[in-house]
Amino acid sequence: MAEIILRSLAHTYDAKAGADSDYAIRQMDHVWHQGGAYALLGPSGCGKSTMLNIISGLLSPSEGEVLFDTERVNELSPEERNIAQVFQFPVVYDTMTVYDNLAFPLKNIGMAKHLIPAKVHEVADILELTSVLHRKAKNLSADEKQKVSMGRGLVRDDVSAILFDEPLTVIDPQLKWKLRRKLKQIHERFNITMIYVTHDQLEASTFAEKIAVMYDGQIVQFGTPRELFERPAHTFVGFFIGSPGMNFLEVTVDEHNVHFSGLRIPANPRRLQSAIASGSSNIKAGIRPEFIHVWDEPNDEAFEVEVQDVEDLGTYRILSFYLGGQIVRARLNEDQNIPSQKAYVSFPEQWLNIYVDEYRVGDDDE
Amino acid sequence: MNKVENNKAWFLVLPMLLLVAFSAIIPLMTVVNYSVQDILGSSAYFVGTEWFKDILNDSQLQQALIRQFIFSFTILAIEVPLGIGVALMMPKKGWRASLILILVTLPLLVPWNVVGTIWLIFTRTDIGLAGVGLRELGYAYNITRNDGDAWVTIVLMDVWHWTPLVALLCYSGLQAIPQAYYQAARIDRASRWAIFRYIQLPKLSNVLVIGVLLRFMHSFMIYAEPFVLTGGGPGSSTTFLSQTLTTMAIGQQDLGPSAAFSIIYFLIILAVCYCFYVAILNMGRDKNTSQPR
Numbered sequence: 001m002a003e004i005i006l007r008s009l010a011h012t013y014d015a016k017a018g019a020d021s022d023y024a025i026r027q028m029d030h031v032w033h034q035g036g037a038y039a040l041l042g043p044s045g046c047g048k049s050t051m052l053n054i055i056s057g058l059l060s061p062s063e064g065e066v067l068f069d070t071e072r073v074n075e076l077s078p079e080e081r082n083i084a085q086v087f088q089f090p091v092v093y094d095t096m097t098v099y100d101n102l103a104f105p106l107k108n109i110g111m112a113k114h115l116i117p118a119k120v121h122e123v124a125d126i127l128e129l130t131s132v133l134h135r136k137a138k139n140l141s142a143d144e145k146q147k148v149s150m151g152r153g154l155v156r157d158d159v160s161a162i163l164f165d166e167p168l169t170v171i172d173p174q175l176k177w178k179l180r181r182k183l184k185q186i187h188e189r190f191n192i193t194m195i196y197v198t199h200d201q202l203e204a205s206t207f208a209e210k211i212a213v214m215y216d217g218q219i220v221q222f223g224t225p226r227e228l229f230e231r232p233a234h235t236f237v238g239f240f241i242g243s244p245g246m247n248f249l250e251v252t253v254d255e256h257n258v259h260f261s262g263l264r265i266p267a268n269p270r271r272l273q274s275a276i277a278s279g280s281s282n283i284k285a286g287i288r289p290e291f292i293h294v295w296d297e298p299n300d301e302a303f304e305v306e307v308q309d310v311e312d313l314g315t316y317r318i319l320s321f322y323l324g325g326q327i328v329r330a331r332l333n334e335d336q337n338i339p340s341q342k343a344y345v346s347f348p349e350q351w352l353n354i355y356v357d358e359y360r361v362g363d364d365d366e
Numbered sequence: 367m368n369k370v371e372n373n374k375a376w377f378l379v380l381p382m383l384l385l386v387a388f389s390a391i392i393p394l395m396t397v398v399n400y401s402v403q404d405i406l407g408s409s410a411y412f413v414g415t416e417w418f419k420d421i422l423n424d425s426q427l428q429q430a431l432i433r434q435f436i437f438s439f440t441i442l443a444i445e446v447p448l449g450i451g452v453a454l455m456m457p458k459k460g461w462r463a464s465l466i467l468i469l470v471t472l473p474l475l476v477p478w479n480v481v482g483t484i485w486l487i488f489t490r491t492d493i494g495l496a497g498v499g500l501r502e503l504g505y506a507y508n509i510t511r512n513d514g515d516a517w518v519t520i521v522l523m524d525v526w527h528w529t530p531l532v533a534l535l536c537y538s539g540l541q542a543i544p545q546a547y548y549q550a551a552r553i554d555r556a557s558r559w560a561i562f563r564y565i566q567l568p569k570l571s572n573v574l575v576i577g578v579l580l581r582f583m584h585s586f587m588i589y590a591e592p593f594v595l596t597g598g599g600p601g602s603s604t605t606f607l608s609q610t611l612t613t614m615a616i617g618q619q620d621l622g623p624s625a626a627f628s629i630i631y632f633l634i635i636l637a638v639c640y641c642f643y644v645a646i647l648n649m650g651r652d653k654n655t656s657q658p659r
Contacts, residue, residue, distance in 0.1 A: 058549050079555045091550040093564040095649075104564075108555040138568075152554055 002068040002160040004032040004055060004193065009064035011050055024050045026217040027063065032161070032195060037187045039204035040197045042214035043240070048197045051214070052163050055195065056083045068160055084153030085163040089170060090145035092137035098124070099133045102151045109156065123151045126186060143171045147179070154186060161193035168203065180207055201241050213237045229288070230351075235358045238286050244318060246353075247292075247328045248284045253354070258285045261324030263303065265347050271354040271362030284355040291351035292330035294319060295344040296337045302344035310338055319343065400625035417626035427627070429602070430610045431634075437606060438585045441524045445581055448525065449532025450570065454562070456537055467537070470530050482594025485523045489595070509596055513603040516596045520604055523591055528584065532577045539573035540566060575646045579639050586635055607631055 011025040020026055025047045032038055032055075040048050053059040054066060057078040066073050073081050084105075093101050102120045111119075124130045127147045132140060137148055146167060153162045164183075168176045184207060187194050196207050204211050205225035212222045213236070220234035221227075232238035238246030251258040253275045258267050267285065275283050295302055305321040310332075317332040321343060330345060332338065353360050401417055403410045421427060452470065457463040476484070489509055491497040496519075500507035509516040543565065551561045589608035592598065598605035611631065615624035 053549075056553065058552065078549075078552045083553065085549070085553045087546040087550060089544065089546060091544075091546050094568040096564060104556070104560075105554040108557070108560070149550070152550075 002193070003034045004161060005065075005067040005069075006030040006051075006055075007065040007067060009054065009061050009066065011047075011054060011059065011061045011063070020217075023217050025054070025061075028219055030212070030219055030222070032193060034193055035191045036193055037184070037207060037209050038193075038195045039208035039211045040195055040214060041199065041201060041204040041211050041240075043199055046214045047217045048199075048214050049165055052085070052165050052195065052197050055161070056085045056163050057081045058085075082156075082158065082160050083163060084156060084159045084161070086146075086150050086153050086165065086167045088166045090142060090149045092140070092145045092148050094136070094138035096137055097134050098129055098137055098140070098148055101137050101148050102129075102133075102155055105152050105156050119155055119157075123155050126154070126189075127151050127182060143175050143179070146171060150179075150183075154190075157190060157192075159192060161195060164194065164196040166198055167196075168198075176203075183207060213240065215240075231353065231360065232286070233360045235284060235286065235355050238288075238353075242288060242290075244289055244329050244331075246286045246288050248286045248355070249323070249326050249328070251283055251285045253283055258283075258352070258354070260285075260326070263324045265352065266349055267352045267354060268349055268362060271352075274361035275354045275356050278356045278361065280356045282357050284358075286353045286355055286360075287347050287351050289318065289329045289331040291348060292328070293346045293348065294330050294332060294336070294339065296339040297344065299344050299346070302346045305343050305345055307339055307341055307343050321345070397625045397628050400621050401629055403622055405621050413622065417623045418630070421623060421626050421630060426602070427607075427610060430605055430607050433603075433605070434586060434607045437521070437588070438582055440521055441528070441585050442578060442581055444521070444525050445529045445532050446574065446578060449529050449577065450536050450567075450574075452529065452533040453536035453540055454566070456533070458541065467534075470533055472530075473527050474530050474534075476527070478590035479594055481523065481527050482591040485519065485591070486595050489519055509600075511600055513600055516600060516604050520592050520595060523595065524585060524588070527591070528581060532581065535573040535577045536570055539570045543569045571646060571649065575643065578642055578646070582638060582642065583635055586638075 007029055008027055009025060009029070010023055010027040012023045014022045016022075040051065042048050050059065054061045057073065057076055057080075060074060068081065078085070093104065096104065099120055102123055103116050106116050106119060120133075121130070124133055127150065129144070129147055129151060132144060137145065140148065150164075150167065153159070168179060171179060180203065183194070183196070186192075196204070198204050198207075205228075208225070210222060210224055211228055212219045213228065213234070214220070215234065215236040221232065221237045223231075223233070228237055228241050232241065232246060235246075235248055238248065249258070249260055251260045253259070253267070253272050255269060255272055255276070256266055257264045258272070265285070293302070298304065303323065305323055305328075308320040308322060308327070309318075311318040311320070315334055317334070317336075317338065319330045319332055319339070321328055321330070323345070328345075354362060402412060402414060404413045404416075456466050456470065473481075488494045489497045489507075491501055491508060497507055506512075507515055509519050547565050547569075548561065551565055556564070587608055588606055589612070592604050592606060593609055596604045598609050611624060611627050614620050614627060
C-alpha cells in the first residue's frame with residue numbers, strides 16, 4: 001500500500017536521445033494516491049504501457065525517480081516493489097490447475113500453507129472461477145484465462161498497487177462489462193491502488209475515479225471523467241474524449257469575443273484575457289457538440305447556418321454544418337426537431353473554451 | 367434424392383493415388399510379398415507366417431533389438447535434457463546469437479559416414495586425440511576390444527552429432543514465448559526453476575514432441591556411424607538392428623526373412639512413435655474431464 005510518485009520522470013528507448021520526439025515519456029511529475037482507481041487513457045503508442053512498466057519495475061526509467069511513499073524504488077525489481085500487473089494477453093501457467101495458478105504467487109512469497117486455500121477460494125469466488133478451480137489453466141477460454149491472470153494479481157493482499165495493461169482486449173463485450181464491474185467491486189472491497197491502462201474512453205470512465213490522459217509521452221490532463229468532458233485541458237483531450245469529439249475553431253480574440261471568418265462569438269472575458277496575454281497566434285475556441293444550442297427558428301443570439309448532414313445514431317443525432325468555412329458538429333437529442341435546411345445555433349459562453357498552443361487557458365470557474 | 371452419376375471426379379484423385387502408390391504402397395507391398403515366400407533362385411514357395419515366427423524367435427535378433435532399445439533410450443535421456451540446456455544458454459539476439467547458432471548447428475551438416483570416420487580417427491589409440499589422450503591419462507582405452515568403450519564412444523558420437531537438433535528445436539520454441547510470460551513470472555516472484563518448470567518447459571512441449579520423435583526414429587535406424595566406427599563390434603556388442611538387417615539381406619541374400627524383419631522393424635518404430643505421441647499429448651489434459659481443447 002503506497003502512494004506512487006513520479007518525479008521528473010522521462011524515458012527513452014533510444015540510447016542517444018536528444019530531441020523531445022525521441023522520448024516515449026517526456027519529463028513529467030505525477031502522483032497516484034493510495035487507494036485510488038485510476039485510468040491511464042491514450043491512443044496506441046502514447047507511452048501508456050511504458051509508464052506502467054516503469055511503475056512496476058519491468059523497465060528502468062532513463063531519467064527521474066519513482067517513489068513509493070518516500071522510498072526511491074528505481075533500483076528495485078518488480079518482486080521487491082510488491083506490485084501486481086495484469087497484461088493485455090492472458091498469461092497463465094498452462095500445466096497448473098486454476099487453483100495452483102492462483103496459489104502460485106502466495107507460495108512464492110512463502111505464505112503459510114494453511115492460509116493459502118482460504119485466500120485462493122476468496123479470490124476464485126469473486127472472479128467466479130470456483131467451478132473451474134481444478135481444471136488445467138491451459139484448457140480454459142480466453143476470458144477465463146484472463147480472470148486467472150487477474151486473480152493472481154489479487155490474491156496477494158499486501159500489494160502496493162495493481163496495474164492493468166489493457167486487460168480486457170481479448171474479452172467478449174458483454175463479459176467486458178461484467179469484469180469491469182468486478183474490478184470496481186474488488187477495488188471497493190480491498191482499497192488497493194489500481195491503475196488501468198486503456199485506449200477506450202468508455203472503459204476508462206466506467207472504471208476510474210480519475211483519468212490521466214496521455215498524449216505523445218505526456219499526461220495532458222488528470223481529472224475526473226466529468227472534468228475531462230466539460231473542461232478538457234488540452235485540445236487532444238477534447239478530441240479524444242466524447243463522441244464525436246470537441247469542435248475546434250481557429251480564431252483570433254479581443255476582450256469580449258472570438259473572431260473568425262468575419263464572425264464574432266462572445267466568450268468568457270477572463271479566458272480571453274489569458275489568451276491575449278499569451279501573445280500566441282495559435283488560438284482555438286473549443287466547444288463540445290453536446291453544448292451547442294440548436295433551434296429550428298431564428299433567434300436573437302443565434303447564427304443562421306446551412307445544415308450539411310444529419311446522422312442518426314439511435315438515441316441521438318449528429319448535426320453537421322459549416323460556420324465560417326469550418327465544419328462544426330452538434331449533438332441533438334432524439335426528441336429535438338431536426339432543422340431541415342437552415343438551423344440556428346448559438347455557443348453558450350460557459351462552454352466555449354479557449355486554447356492557446358493546444359492548452360486551455362483561464363482558470364476562471366474552478 | 368436423385369444424384370447425378372458422374373465418376374469423372376475420380377480422375378482428379380488419380381495423380382495423388384499414383385503418387386502414394388509409388389511412394390509407399392507398392393514398395394511396402396513388395397516387402398510384404400517377399401515376407402510370406404521362400405525364394406530360391408527363380409522359384410518361390412508360399413510359406414505363410416513362417417519367417418515372422420523365425421525372426422521373432424531368433425535370439426540374436428532379440429539381442430540386437432534389446433541393444434537397440436537401450437541405445438535409443440540412452441541417447442534420448444542424454445540429448446533431450448542436454449539440448450534443452452544448450453538452448454536455454456544460447457543468447458537470444460544480436461551477433462552472438464547468430465554466431466552460436468552456426469557453431470551449434472555445424473555437426474548437423476556432417477554426413478553420417480563422415481561422422482563415423484571423424485570419430486574413427488579421433489578414437490584411434492595411435493594418432494587419435496581421444497585415443498592417445500586417454501591412454502596418456504592411464505586409461506587403456508580400446509573400442510575394438512572393450513565393449514564398454516565402444517558403447518560409450520558410440521553414444522558420445524550420437525550426442526555430439528544430434529544434440530544440436532534438439533537444441534535448435536528448443537531454441538526456436540523458446541524464442542516463441544511472449545515476453546509477457548517472463549514479466550508475469552517476475553511479478554509473481556517465480557524462481558528461475560519455476561520459470562523453467564511452469565513456463566518454458568510447457569511451452570516447449572510441442573517442439574519436444576517433434577524432437578523426441580525425430581531422435582527416436584533416427585537413432586532406432588542408426589546404421590552408418592557405428593558401422594564405420596566399430597563395425598558392430600567388439601563381437602556383436604554394438605550391432606544394432608539396421609546392421610543386422612543389412613547383413614541378412616545383402617550379405618546372406620535371405621530375402622524372405624529380411625522382408626519379415628523389415629516389416630517387424632517398421633511396425634516397432636510406428637508403435638513406439640505412436641506411444642510417445644499419445645503420451646506427450648496427454649500430459650496437458652485434465653485428469654477427470656476429457657475436455658477437447
